[in-house]
Amino acid sequence: MTDWLNIAGRKVIVTGGSSGIGASIVAELLESGVQVANFDLREGQQQHENLTFFATDISSREQVEANVAKVEEQFGTVDGLVNNAGINVPRLLVDAKEPHGEFELSDAIFDKIFAINQKGLFLMSQAVARIMVGNKRGVIINMSSESGIEGSEGQSAYAATKAAVNSYTRSWAKELGKQGVRVVGIAPGIMEETGLRTIEYETALAYTRGITVDDLRKNYSKTTTIPLGRSGKLSEVADLVCYYLSDRASYITGVTTNVAGGKTRG
């Protein structure tokens, strides 16, 4: 399917490849003949001769550096990095109904979201970019979110990390372009169900918006907020990852593309 991209044989690290969007990216890369290293906390369902799992907490410099070194040793090099792992815990800045209650943003939740979505992405990018700069080639793909541009009620800390991700994409593209390394971003909107959409997540998000979980679910395909009128397929993100990794995208760097069916608000 993706033969025209000619990415077979490339060596690519995907973070958070055991679930949701990351698992879909891993599946499509394997289908395209790519050798994949999955950096996740736990191993996923997929088994393939070209897939290797590295148990990694991306917020730990020690684990990131040790496992990137192992990939370089085992694969010979790294051509691509997909910074996909991320978490989201909906919370309000101030809960007018229940000040200091369970749905207000706490230090612990704030720190955890930033440690994974922002610091983890930085640690992974630094370790892998060292290899790419040495090779004078490579592609880093940062998973953002449409909420990073628009902000999101009940998800301020998450949206802030994704706005920061968009900024890293632009700055690192400027720093690394001279070294032949491209840095690009993808901002998904409302997607098909993934591991992120747990009942705890939906309950918290509905609470922060003053609606029921049923009403929240109706918004997943609302044509007034999503012009294409449906949730995105996970493969629609994976397709763009394959394209970005390929030389067909050789003049694209420093940009983040919305894969959100036209959704820009909410």
Ligand SMILES: NC(=O)c1ccc[n+]([C@@H]2O[C@H](COP(=O)([O-])OP(=O)(O)OC[C@H]3O[C@@H](n4cnc5c(N)ncnc54)[C@H](O)[C@@H]3O)[C@@H](O)[C@H]2O)c1
């Ligand atoms: N699902 C959506 O609707 C949506 C929308 C916009 C953006 N995104 C972004 O897409 C990315 C993937 O989200 P998803 O919905 O597939 O989520 P998911 O929960 O299904 O998958 C995330 C994966 O990341 C892993 N992970 C979490 N913390 C980690 C850590 N410290 N170190 C290593 N791995 C870790 C998890 O184990 C999991 O396998 C995230 O960056 C998310 O913000 C998702």
